[in-house]
Amino acid sequence: MADDGKQAPVPEIxxxxxxxxxxxxxxxxxxxxxxxxxxxDKTRIVEVLRHLKTGVSRPxxxxxxxxxxxxxxxxxxxxxxxxxxxxxxxxxxxxxxxxRPYGGDLRLKVALQGEFPSLPTVTTVYVNANWYERxxxxxxxxxxxxxPNLRRIMLPPRFQGHPLRKEHPARATEFDPFVLxxxxxxxxxxxxLFKPEExxxxxxxxxxxFMFLNLxxxxxxxxxxxxxxxxxxxxxxxxxxxxxxxxxxxxxxMGERQSWHSYIPYTDRIDYLGGVMNNLPYLMSIEKLAGIKxxxxxxxxxxxxxxxxxxxxxxxxxxxxxxxxGAMSPVFYMFVDRQKAYDVIExxxxxxxxxxxxxxxxxxxxxxxxxxxxxxEFVEYMPKxxxxxxxxxxxxxxxxxxxxxxxxxxxxxxxxxxxxxxxLRATGLAYDLRKARPxxxxxxxxxxxxxASHGDVYDRCVVRVEEMRQSIRIIKQCLENMPEGPYKxxxxxxxxxPKDRTLKDIETxxxxxxxxxxxxxxxxxxxxxxxxxxxxxxxxxxxxxxxxMSYRTRIRTPSFAHLQQIPAVIRGHxxxxxxxxxxSIDFVMADVDR
Amino acid sequence: xxxxLDWFTAHPQFTxxxxxxxxxxxxxxxxILTAAWMIWLERRLxxxxxxxxxxxxxxxxxxxxxxxxxxxxFFKEDWLPPFVDKATFVIAPLIAxxxxxxxxxxxxxxxxxxxxxxxxxxxxxxxxxxxEVYAVMLGxxxxxxxxxxxxxxxxxxxxxxxxxxxxxxxxxVVMQAGSFNLRDIVEAQHxxxxxxxxxxxxxxxxxxxxxVVHRTPFDLPEAESELASGFHTEYSGMKFGMFxxxxxxxxxxxxxxxxxxxxGGWRGPFIEAVPALAFVWFALKCLFFMSFxxxxxxxxxxxxxxxxxxxxxxxxxxxxxxxLLGTAAVLLLxxxxx
Numbered sequence: 001m002a003d004d005g006k007q008a009p010v011p012e013i014x015x016x017x018x019x020x021x022x023x024x025x026x027x028x029x030x031x032x033x034x035x036x037x038x039x040x041d042k043t044r045i046v047e048v049l050r051h052l053k054t055g056v057s058r059p060x061x062x063x064x065x066x067x068x069x070x071x072x073x074x075x076x077x078x079x080x081x082x083x084x085x086x087x088x089x090x091x092x093x094x095x096x097x098x099x100r101p102y103g104g105d106l107r108l109k110v111a112l113q114g115e116f117p118s119l120p121t122v123t124t125v126y127v128n129a130n131w132y133e134r135x136x137x138x139x140x141x142x143x144x145x146x147x148p149n150l151r152r153i154m155l156p157p158r159f160q161g162h163p164l165r166k167e168h169p170a171r172a173t174e175f176d177p178f179v180l181x182x183x184x185x186x187x188x189x190x191x192x193l194f195k196p197e198e199x200x201x202x203x204x205x206x207x208x209x210f211m212f213l214n215l216x217x218x219x220x221x222x223x224x225x226x227x228x229x230x231x232x233x234x235x236x237x238x239x240x241x242x243x244x245x246x247x248x249x250x251x252x253x254m255g256e257r258q259s260w261h262s263y264i265p266y267t268d269r270i271d272y273l274g275g276v277m278n279n280l281p282y283l284m285s286i287e288k289l290a291g292i293k294x295x296x297x298x299x300x301x302x303x304x305x306x307x308x309x310x311x312x313x314x315x316x317x318x319x320x321x322x323x324x325x326g327a328m329s330p331v332f333y334m335f336v337d338r339q340k341a342y343d344v345i346e347x348x349x350x351x352x353x354x355x356x357x358x359x360x361x362x363x364x365x366x367x368x369x370x371x372x373x374x375x376x377e378f379v380e381y382m383p384k385x386x387x388x389x390x391x392x393x394x395x396x397x398x399x400x401x402x403x404x405x406x407x408x409x410x411x412x413x414x415x416x417x418x419x420x421x422x423x424l425r426a427t428g429l430a431y432d433l434r435k436a437r438p439x440x441x442x443x444x445x446x447x448x449x450x451x452a453s454h455g456d457v458y459d460r461c462v463v464r465v466e467e468m469r470q471s472i473r474i475i476k477q478c479l480e481n482m483p484e485g486p487y488k489x490x491x492x493x494x495x496x497x498p499k500d501r502t503l504k505d506i507e508t509x510x511x512x513x514x515x516x517x518x519x520x521x522x523x524x525x526x527x528x529x530x531x532x533x534x535x536x537x538x539x540x541x542x543x544x545x546x547x548x549m550s551y552r553t554r555i556r557t558p559s560f561a562h563l564q565q566i567p568a569v570i571r572g573h574x575x576x577x578x579x580x581x582x583x584s585i586d587f588v589m590a591d592v593d594r
Numbered sequence: 595x596x597x598x599l600d601w602f603t604a605h606p607q608f609t610x611x612x613x614x615x616x617x618x619x620x621x622x623x624x625x626i627l628t629a630a631w632m633i634w635l636e637r638r639l640x641x642x643x644x645x646x647x648x649x650x651x652x653x654x655x656x657x658x659x660x661x662x663x664x665x666x667x668f669f670k671e672d673w674l675p676p677f678v679d680k681a682t683f684v685i686a687p688l689i690a691x692x693x694x695x696x697x698x699x700x701x702x703x704x705x706x707x708x709x710x711x712x713x714x715x716x717x718x719x720x721x722x723x724x725x726e727v728y729a730v731m732l733g734x735x736x737x738x739x740x741x742x743x744x745x746x747x748x749x750x751x752x753x754x755x756x757x758x759x760x761x762x763x764x765x766x767v768v769m770q771a772g773s774f775n776l777r778d779i780v781e782a783q784h785x786x787x788x789x790x791x792x793x794x795x796x797x798x799x800x801x802x803x804x805x806v807v808h809r810t811p812f813d814l815p816e817a818e819s820e821l822a823s824g825f826h827t828e829y830s831g832m833k834f835g836m837f838x839x840x841x842x843x844x845x846x847x848x849x850x851x852x853x854x855x856x857x858g859g860w861r862g863p864f865i866e867a868v869p870a871l872a873f874v875w876f877a878l879k880c881l882f883f884m885s886f887x888x889x890x891x892x893x894x895x896x897x898x899x900x901x902x903x904x905x906x907x908x909x910x911x912x913x914x915x916x917x918l919l920g921t922a923a924v925l926l927l928x929x930x931x932x
Contacts, residue, residue: 235747399895
């Protein structure tokens, strides 16, 4: 990992691209995260991506993220081609990544000119670009030529404007008061009606009519405000259209109006079951931009709390999973266990689900006196309970019959759709960022990556259950080896800043005052850090323009990718299989819609 | 006073009819109260098995919860959704409740206590059980809602499949007792309860019973996690209440049938000395099965629709037939004609 400023050697893949397409086709950009970043002309992007996916050895099989940046107000663009808008493609080659940490990342950027620019779609290369391009169109107004169905995805069909554009206000107070009259309500509802023709679906064949069943946005098994329209032949699913956006609250836009520090609580609510785990990629990106090195104690505390949240999230998954296949009781036991974990979390952080407890450069406080007793009680209590559930839930023959070989996909398909986390590992690929590219000190821990082989609903549960045991193992190691030392970095941009010297000289006092009132000014640059979150790989791609606020906050969440895959997996299955599959994805809509 | 008594003694037929009526009303009320009380029992037992309390605030042990719920449900608006087929929509829950109550008529709860003493009691019961499917089917259809329709479809397929062997599973008992009259069947279990010779019949009937009253794991018609509430999605207020209580009456009924047919009905120790104990035995045995059905709900997930049908046709039906043939063979060989 090269720090900014130092001239890193040209990465292997960049050299390969230079050789294939000529050095003049690309502009290299140095970013703070050291990820190879290349600017490509919009006419060549499809060709380059196709080459990367099929033409190189150890190909880039996964389109990890696709997003855009409104560049029109950005001041610090040194060395970058002129652009009004930029579309960013982030690719991931798991093969390369497993060979060398961070070796599988590649970021491609396309510069676009004009108010509502357009560029060719890449859905012909990566199928999962579909939703990402719709999202970019929805939020930026950038048109993707040749996209199969370019319509709004996050916002309601009748929404006016594209909110991530800089001219769109971030606060509701800047608009006229919202009025919902009868006419508007009728029109809005009319617009939400599902019309099969818009999705290229037939209403029936010569012999029979299909039933279009609107599952959600309020349905007990939809796990939040998620709507999926099913085209049914009897109870068999012919096709389906997931409809998301009901939980969209503009988290990325909020990132552009909150100070770096005051945005932390918003990150907690992205994957609202992940708690402080969400803080981590955000803060790691900021720390990368600011050049802060986090002390070992803070890192170990972060790991410990993150693993606690992995356990609580997986416990909730486990319970609702059993519930969705019809078992009524397990969820109650697992909520009891979750409560035990939350007791520890609450004692350490002061809150339960959304502690917003990590800080730029460390954590909010040191561990409280007696934390070790609480943690020890938990790690001794939990494994026994997991053993019980093995018999009570996981080995139940009805449950196995319901979930074995249901909604299975293999490693190739998983990568094609951008699936990460337990869903990917259930296909047999042992790709876990905590091992593949250890962050935050995970390299110091001894744990295993659980994998399974069938990639079906049942295996996804087995993997998660085993992950809980591994998390307990990690927590135990944190307990036994908690380093001494400060819980916050000694760095001027640490927030809240160290206060020891503030009352002794005026210069420190002024800095402190500004940083507390306005917030820290993070140096300009770009950085994206990924973590292995509860549901898959989560990352925050931050663009700083040298201000107290982020210029662009891109949140790449695993659940978004996982939901896009649903139709490809579930065709030909029955309605109860869909419910089991949805349960096994383990998504939360806040994570999908942001 | 004595004149009235004299009149009754002078008209014995009328008196007998009156007593029968009173008994019937007592049994009917007792049944409905038991079904309502079962709601409390289920919630408390589930609470016990699920590490939580269940309703425990209103009255002693939360017993008043049922009354509170009943009052609430009676006073809810009697809402008819505008898109439903009105007449059918209203009739369906009535059928559900009425048929369940009607089936209980043939069950002897104690010696000489029962609504009807019919020689073809068991057949009548099976016939009514066959009609029971109409309640949910019509409810699902009349709701004019997709979820309700799917629930209605499921329930039809499920009930029809499981009724096939529900009747057959009892034929072993009928053969052994030599009667369709439930009182005779109880009498015939003197000395040996039919659970021993008719074990497979018991297993299949118990499964079919759960399936026909669609309780977990056979609750696919209402499968909350899949179909929201299945066939009664559009129902509310007392119309929903009738489906709801009807289900509990169904559980009481199936428990009572299991007890009557396989566990000696009201038979038990000391009934000669204290005749009132007969009912106590009957009630206790029923309570055991009612609790067992609740335990099933607490313990089991729900199979998929096709798995359920497969299980019915491929496992239960052959088992029933084998049991039937086996019983017939044993009776033939050991009977007077052999």
